Amino acid sequence: xxxxxxxxxxxxxxxxxxxxxxxxxxxxxxxxxxxxxxxxxxxxxxxxxxxxxxxxxxxxxxxxxxxxxxxxxxxxxxxxxxxxxxxxxxxxxxxxxxxxxxxxxxxxxxxxxxxxxxxxxxxxxxxxxxxxxxxxxxxxxxxxxxxxxxxxxxxxxxxxxxxxxxxxxxxxxxxxxxxxxxxxxxxxxxxxxxxxxxxxxxxxxxxxxxxxxxxxxxxxxxxxx
Amino acid sequence: xxxxxxxxxxxxxxxxxxxxxxxxxxxxxxxxxxxxxxxxxxxxxxxxxxxxxxxxxxxxxxxxxxxxxxxxxxxxxxxxxxxxxxxxxxxxxxxxxxxxxxxxxxxxxxxxxxxxxxxxxxxxxxxxxxxxxxxxxxxxxxxxxxxxxxxxxxxxxxxxxxxxxxxxxxxxxxxxxxxxxxxxxxxxxxxxxxxxxxxxxxxxxxxxxxxxxxxxxxxxxxxxxxxxxxxxxxxx
Numbered sequence: 031x032x033x034x035x036x037x038x039x040x041x042x043x044x045x046x047x048x049x050x051x052x053x054x055x056x057x058x059x060x061x062x063x064x065x066x067x068x069x070x071x072x073x074x075x076x077x078x079x080x081x082x083x084x085x086x087x088x089x090x091x092x093x094x095x096x097x098x099x100x101x102x103x104x105x106x107x108x109x110x111x112x113x114x115x116x117x118x119x120x121x122x123x124x125x126x127x128x129x130x131x132x133x134x135x136x137x138x139x140x141x142x143x144x145x146x147x148x149x150x151x152x153x154x155x156x157x158x159x160x161x162x163x164x165x166x167x168x169x170x171x172x173x174x175x176x177x178x179x180x181x182x183x184x185x186x187x188x189x190x191x192x193x194x195x196x197x198x199x200x201x202x203x204x205x206x207x208x209x210x211x212x213x214x215x216x217x218x219x220x221x222x223x224x225x226x227x228x229x230x231x232x233x234x235x236x237x238x239x240x241x242x243x244x245x246x247x248x249x250x251x252x253x254x255x
Numbered sequence: 256x257x258x259x260x261x262x263x264x265x266x267x268x269x270x271x272x273x274x275x276x277x278x279x280x281x282x283x284x285x286x287x288x289x290x291x292x293x294x295x296x297x298x299x300x301x302x303x304x305x306x307x308x309x310x311x312x313x314x315x316x317x318x319x320x321x322x323x324x325x326x327x328x329x330x331x332x333x334x335x336x337x338x339x340x341x342x343x344x345x346x347x348x349x350x351x352x353x354x355x356x357x358x359x360x361x362x363x364x365x366x367x368x369x370x371x372x373x374x375x376x377x378x379x380x381x382x383x384x385x386x387x388x389x390x391x392x393x394x395x396x397x398x399x400x401x402x403x404x405x406x407x408x409x410x411x412x413x414x415x416x417x418x419x420x421x422x423x424x425x426x427x428x429x430x431x432x433x434x435x436x437x438x439x440x441x442x443x444x445x446x447x448x449x450x451x452x453x454x455x456x457x458x459x460x461x462x463x464x465x466x467x468x469x470x471x472x473x474x475x476x477x478x479x480x481x482x483x484x485x486x487x488x489x490x491x
Contacts, residue, residue: 181410186390188394188399189394190393191393195386195389198382198389199383202379202382203379203410203411203414205375205379205421206417206418206420206421209421209422209425229424230424240413240417241413248409251327251402251406252402252406254402255398255399255402
């Protein structure tokens with residue numbers, strides 16, 4: 031099967047599964063919502079404080095929520111021994127990785143797009159005119175989280191204590207994504223010209239590129255092991 | 256017996272002796288013979304422990320990375336034992352470097368911890384190495400354990416420079432670093448013991464890895480023997 035067809039079918043399969051049970055989307059969404067609530071209890075949310083901590087708050091809630099969703103990405107493949115079929119499939123293994131990555135990215139971005147209006151409502155944000163650069167940051171940062179997350183989901187799915195191990199391995203590696211996403215978001219929300227925080231977006235792009243390439247290559251070893 | 260294990264057995268004694276000699280000379284030079292620092296006084300002597308261990312930690316992770324690439328290429332179980340050993344000792348080296356650094360930072364920088372790129376990179380290095388060891392204990396299958404470990408080691412190695420740069424940008428944009436780790440041109444009386452200690456700790460690392468690799472190899476064989484996969488002859 032040609033390379034891009036494999037990617038297309040894997041994405042299609044994941045979206046179909048997701049639309050049939052909505053388990054993953056719902057759990058990510060409500061988890062992130064809970065994180066937002068807990069955070070708003072933890073700080074006295076006047077205007078200045080909100081301004082200062084909202085970029086961090088957004089990315090902490092997205093980050094933790096992604097741990098929940100990405101960790102399960104390969105779990106669904108263990109039922110009915112689907113993983114063995116993926117291993118045996120006569121297709122490039124990297125295409126399977128890219129398919130899973132795209133599927134995860136779609137799910138995460140959809141959830142995040144639902145959460146952004148809630149942030150605006152809950153915290154009285156005045157960012158409607160700054161949404162475009164924020165969306166750019168959102169997509170690149172989520173891609174970075176998903177690139178390593180998808181690989182580690184495959185890595186941890188056959189281990190014991192999977193739920194604990196996955197975030198433990200993933201979070202330290204994603205420090206650059208969180209730093210860049212938070213700094214860029216802060217710049218965007220302040221209304222800075224894009225040249226002032228452009229280097230953070232570039233760092234996100236470099237991270238994405240490097241880890242998609244390395245993960246693409248490493249995925250074959252994991253699946254064949 | 257495996258070829259690599261034979262080499263390790265032949266050279267382990269020599270490397271151990273070299274480590275002992277260099278560390279003994281370095282400690283004498285650092286703690287007794289070298290002068291106290293003009294600014295820091297006697298406090299500077301912790302440098303002779305801290306810097307070599309930090310170098311040792313980087314050496315350990317580089318070794319782990321090269322070993323992991325080599326394992327994925329050749330699939331030699333002894334190379335995997337070697338990687339496993341390097342990671343364990345890497346945790347020790349990184350922890351010592353962080354701990355001594357923190358103790359040194361208190362009198363000189365007046366803080367136990369600061370969000371300096373090197374400090375953050377080392378903290379993340381420690382977390383990755385601990386994650387590596389945890390991952391290995393949580394995989395049932397031996398071959399999978401080795402491959403997963405190698406993949407994690409490679410991903411982490413690629414990540415570290417990005418972590419370093421992101422933290423550097425992050426700090427430098429917030430405020431000029433109040434404590435710069437500028438390269439202090441160092442007096443020759445201090446450089447010699449520092450070099451001796453660095454070489455000594457590198458030998459110590461090599462020695463520890465050699466011993467630990469053999470230990471893991473024997474444990475591996477014992478497991479295989481219990482499972483009836485090999486005979487008594489292979490163990491000798």
